[in-house]
Amino acid sequence: MKRGEKMRYAAGLLLLAAGAVMMAAGIRNGEMVTVMQKAIRICMECIGIG
Amino acid sequence: MEQRREKPRDLRRHLIQAAFFALTNGYAQGFATGRIYSGENKSLCVPGLNCYSCPGAYFACPIGSLQAVLNSRNFKVSCYVFGFLMMTGALLGRLVCAFLCPFGLVQDLIYHIPFPRKRKNMPGHSRLRWLRWLFLFVFVLALPSLVRNAAGIGKPWFCEYVCPSGTLLAGIPLVALTPQLQASIGWRFWLKCSILAAVLALSLKYYRPFCKYVCPLGALYGACNPISFYRFRVDQEKCVRCGSCQAACRMDIRVFEHPNSPDCIRCGDCLRACPTHALTSTWQDLQQRTVRDLPDPSAASAEPASALRTAIGFVLAALGLVMLAGFGLLTALTFAGVFLGQADSYTLVGLISLYGSAFMDTVIGYILMKAGALILHGRGRSFFALRAVRMLVPAAALLIITRILAQFNANAFSALAAGILWWSLPIVQLILALSCRAGKKPAEEGSD
Numbered sequence: 001m002k003r004g005e006k007m008r009y010a011a012g013l014l015l016l017a018a019g020a021v022m023m024a025a026g027i028r029n030g031e032m033v034t035v036m037q038k039a040i041r042i043c044m045e046c047i048g049i050g
Numbered sequence: 051m052e053q054r055r056e057k058p059r060d061l062r063r064h065l066i067q068a069a070f071f072a073l074t075n076g077y078a079q080g081f082a083t084g085r086i087y088s089g090e091n092k093s094l095c096v097p098g099l100n101c102y103s104c105p106g107a108y109f110a111c112p113i114g115s116l117q118a119v120l121n122s123r124n125f126k127v128s129c130y131v132f133g134f135l136m137m138t139g140a141l142l143g144r145l146v147c148a149f150l151c152p153f154g155l156v157q158d159l160i161y162h163i164p165f166p167r168k169r170k171n172m173p174g175h176s177r178l179r180w181l182r183w184l185f186l187f188v189f190v191l192a193l194p195s196l197v198r199n200a201a202g203i204g205k206p207w208f209c210e211y212v213c214p215s216g217t218l219l220a221g222i223p224l225v226a227l228t229p230q231l232q233a234s235i236g237w238r239f240w241l242k243c244s245i246l247a248a249v250l251a252l253s254l255k256y257y258r259p260f261c262k263y264v265c266p267l268g269a270l271y272g273a274c275n276p277i278s279f280y281r282f283r284v285d286q287e288k289c290v291r292c293g294s295c296q297a298a299c300r301m302d303i304r305v306f307e308h309p310n311s312p313d314c315i316r317c318g319d320c321l322r323a324c325p326t327h328a329l330t331s332t333w334q335d336l337q338q339r340t341v342r343d344l345p346d347p348s349a350a351s352a353e354p355a356s357a358l359r360t361a362i363g364f365v366l367a368a369l370g371l372v373m374l375a376g377f378g379l380l381t382a383l384t385f386a387g388v389f390l391g392q393a394d395s396y397t398l399v400g401l402i403s404l405y406g407s408a409f410m411d412t413v414i415g416y417i418l419m420k421a422g423a424l425i426l427h428g429r430g431r432s433f434f435a436l437r438a439v440r441m442l443v444p445a446a447a448l449l450i451i452t453r454i455l456a457q458f459n460a461n462a463f464s465a466l467a468a469g470i471l472w473w474s475l476p477i478v479q480l481i482l483a484l485s486c487r488a489g490k491k492p493a494e495e496g497s498d
Contacts, residue, residue, distance in 0.1 A: 011277040012140050019136030026130025031119050035130065036093035038118035039102035039110040042086055045210040046103045046114060047221035048239035049231060 060158075063148060063317060067155040070098075075152070075219075080105030084227030095131065097138045098151030099267050101213070103220035105227070113190060113267055114209055114216075121194040121204030135267075139274025143281070147261055147268055147315040153215035154261060154315070160253040161300075170302045172256050178263045179313065185212065186266035210238065214246035214260060257300040261315065272312030280316065280332045282309035288328035298323030305329060359425060367422025370415050 026032070074096050077087040086105055095112040102110045112131055119128035138146060147154050161168075172178060189208035198204045209216055221242060225231045252259040261268050275281070284306055295305035298319045303311045305320040309329065321329050 008277050008281075012279050015136050015274065015277060016140035016279075019133045019138075019140060021133070022129040022136065023133030026128065026133055029125070029129065031125060031128060031130035032093040034119050034122050034124065035095070035110050035115040036090065039092035039115070040086070040088035042224060043101075043103045043114065043206070043209065043216075043220070045206050046101055046213070046216045047224055047231070048210070048217065048242040049225075049234050049236065 060162075064155065064158065066149050067152070067158070070150050071152045071155060074100060074109055075104055075106035077106045077108055080107075081223065081227075084224060095134050096150070097142070097146040099153050099213075099215045099265065100151075101209075101216040101220040103216065103224065105220070105223050107219070111216075113213070114206060117190060117194040117204075117206035117208060120191065121198070121206060123202045126195070135270055136274075139271050139278060141279050142271075143275040143278030143310075143316065144268060144271045144312075144314060145278075145280050145316040146271055147265075148317040151261075151267075152219065154258065156218065157249075157253040157258045157260060160250055161257050163254055165254045167255065169255060170257050170300050172252070172259060172263070175262070175302070181263045182265055182269040185264055186269045190266045208266065211241065212245060212264070214242070214249045217242040217246040258315075262301070262313070268315075269312075272314075275312050275314060276310045278310075282314070282316075282321070283330050283332075283335065284309050285328045285330070288326045290326055290328075292325065294323045294325055295320035295329060359428070363422045363425030365422070366418050366425060370417070370419025370422055372415070375415075 080086055084105065086103055087108055089108070091108045092102060092110050094109050095115055096109040097112070099113060100107060100109070100111050102114055112135055116128050116131040116135075119125050119131060185208065189212055193207040194204045196204075197207075221239065225235060225239070249260045249264075256262075282305070289306050291306055293304075293306070296303065299305055299314075300317070300319065301313050301315055303314050303320075305311075305314070306328075308314075316331075318331065321331060321334070
């Protein structure tokens with residue numbers, strides 16, 4: 001594997017790991033509840049009424 | 051006039067797009083009653099732009115969710131949604147746009163309608179393509195975070211004033227189904243309808259104008275394209291720089307120079323157009339590498355057949371066939387049950403486990419049947435030596451851990467486990483697809 005490809009692979013792995021950590025932190029902070037509360041009600045703004 | 055023809059690859063891609071759309075928007079009861087699904091799945095995002103107010107939607111839209119967290123009083127940044135987008139971007143990049151986005155499918159289908167003087171790009175394309183970053187930073191990030199009312203709550207600006215996908219999937223169906231909403235429509239609804247009409251009209255003449263110039267999700271995933279695990283590769287020794295890839299590319303990318311351009315949606319047209327096969331995708335590289343792992347089939351079949359081998363092969367093949375048929379039917383019935391409106395009675399983990407268990411058991415049935423058949427043909431050893439089959443072990447371990455975690459019913463653990471399982475399904479599909487190649491001899495084996 002060439003050096004450039006290795007760097008790209010490492011960057012992808014880093015992004016994946018950072019994403020997983022951030023997602024776990026978001027779940028711990030209760031962001032999923034906020035998302036769910038928004039998503040289970042009809043979003044009036046989304047349909048152009050609210 | 052640009053010459054176009056319906057290609058089998060387009061058809062396959064559209065089938066995947068349609069299947070994913072049906073899977074994530076299959077809440078038929080919502081379309082019948084005008085009410086949206088309110089189960090726990092709604093706390094999970096889908097990778098594509100799919101409004102959570104669509105009557106059929108089982109999951110949440112990542113762009114809507116991002117704004118919902120940013121404009122709430124409790125949070126300044128959204129780790130959860132950004133983390134999800136980073137993971138999706140790192141794994142797939144803009145493959146999501148070509149295969150998993152419902153509004154991409156709509157634009158693709160409209161572009162297939164015959165229209166005079168079809169063009170790939172709108173005039174001023176090189177400048178207009180930066181607009182999607184403007185929409186991302188201004189409408190999705192800045193305005194929802196900064197502009198707040200007296201109570202400290204902001205608005206989802208992109209959803210409210212721009213998103214044509216939301217108008218098509220949620221606004222129009224809900225307004226059509228609900229008399230109370232019909233009485234409330236005002237100028238914003240008509241503004242959004244006008245934007246939708248303009249995008250659909252432009253899609254007749256230009257390829258995916260919304261994805262090229264507006265979509266903030268495409269901008270984010272595009273930034274991940276150069277480092278995502280799914281990528282394209284140019285073999286510089288084979289490439290003759292003929293430009294066939296760019297001619298085939300409807301996003302108009304010089305693929306031989308920039309195979310991982312942020313504009314590339316990974317539709318794969320360029321791979322097929324390359325006359326020297328210099329362009330390959332990660333998927334093709336993986337398949338090729340797996341096929342190379344196989345020993346010479348003629349040498350394997352020369353071994354004398356024993357009664358034990360025949361018996362093992364027969365038992366495995368029969369067991370696999372029974373599992374494949376039985377659990378395949380169960381999977382179909384599970385999906386049918388959910389589509390008929392039973393979804394509200396399941397919890398998030400329950401629903402995903404239900405899908406996952408039946409699907410996994412079907413996959414295991416298939417692999418057992420395949421292994422049995424190969425043992426009967428004297429090629430069992432080569433099958434179990436495959437890297438793809440060995441990859442099944444961590445996937446199975448992941449499934450077992452997920453199920454154990456789900457037993458504890460702790461919310462954070464359950465959510466994480468559900469997320470892991472959600473991502474393990476495409477991995478299992480990858481294994482399944484790779485194991486399909488086990489019986490084939492590599493085309494270029496003689497040249498290695």
